[in-house]
Amino acid sequence: MTGRFATLAFERRVEAPLATLWQAWTAPAARAIWSAPDPSVTVEVIEARPGAGGREVSLCKVAGKPDLRCEVGWLALQPSACSVNSELVMIDGLAQSAALVTAEFLGAPEGSSLTVTVQLSSLAADMEAGYREGFAAGLDNLAGVAARTMVLERVIAAPRQVVWDAWMNTETLPLWWGPDGFSCRTSRIDLRSGGEWVFDMIAPDGTVFPNHHRYGALRPGEGFAYALLWGENGPKHADAWAAFEDQDGATKVTLGMVFSTAAEFQEARGFGAEELGQQTLGKLARFVGAD
Incomplete structure (x- = not known):
């Protein structure tokens, strides 16, 4: 099925300073930890160049299933304030989805907050439910990772x-x-x-x-x-x-x-x-x- 579009929105409160949350969101080593939606999934970052104009390529690995390749293009980054990136998901060279991901960050005395908007286009199948579940789990992980990041x-x-x-x-x-x-x-x-x-x-x-x-x-x-x-x-x-x-x-x-x-x-x-x-x-x- 092609031509299916969706806009997904997520919010999280994080018990970590704003600068720490920003690092957890953007640093490839941290992203490899929190982006796996559950323990059965391993994320391997094979290319990473943070910063506007850079990109990140990772493989999402699950035993017995083909690897899912994710290509992230960093379009704009305002440190500790906002990031915008593209995201292309492929299996065996076939594009499954394309998305525009916008994240906004706010600091507060008791911690930080993160609002993420995903504009999703499903290309090979309806990816909305999987995206919604995977992103929600990843952001839950992000909150835990940021809280134990120095x-x-x-x-x-x-x-x-x-x-x-x-x-x-x-x-x-x-x-x-x-x-x-x-x-x-x-x-x-x-x-x-x-x-x-x-x-x-x-x-x-x-x-x-x-x-x-x-x-x-x-x-x-x-x-x-x-x-x-x-x-x-x-x-x-x-x-x-x-x-x-x-x-x-x-x-x-x-x-x-x-x-x-x-x-x-x-x-x-x-x-x-x-x-x-x-x-x-x-x-x-x-x-x-x-x-």
Whole structure:
């Protein structure tokens, strides 16, 4: 059936700051977590370039069924205010639907709110019911993800390539990574998509904290995603990303983390993870001579 049109509207209240909700909505690493409508579905982001004019391509995988390919085109983004994107859904190369998705964001003292309007055109079959169910479930997930997301930002007075090179260099990353007074002891390091960094963080009192970072999608000079594990091949405690943006000759660095559980998020906040993370970014700034 072709030529079927529908306009869908959704609203959600989210217990997270507006800037955090915006990151959860736009960051590919976070979108891969919340966009799966239920645990039987896995979303794999295979291409991502956030920002107006960029696009995101993902595969929605369900055992025993053909992959559903989703191509998102970012048309307009006003940070923490509004985003507009196109969305094309395909199965085996056949277009199933096309949509225009408009999201509006509002902040409030007690949290944030999100209003999403989807203008849907079903191309191969009537997609309205599936879209309505899938989008509603995804936005429910988004509210949970945003509530356990931590976002750190810092503007570093150095060119973006300089900051990127200091981070994505196997020799320099261990020199500055970690809060004030901490040092790194590396077992192995391979900073590429599919690579990893196995290392110990050593506190000023000598306490050793084993770490394992596994790197996912990487956009040279722009950003990357990685998973944080408790020690080598240990349990995952967060999905993270880093983004680098030009800002008047300086570089805005955004470091985001979606903790695996709300309890881990609260525990991290309790021991001062936000302050410690800012110390880490401060060490990066000093390393590149910007502070």
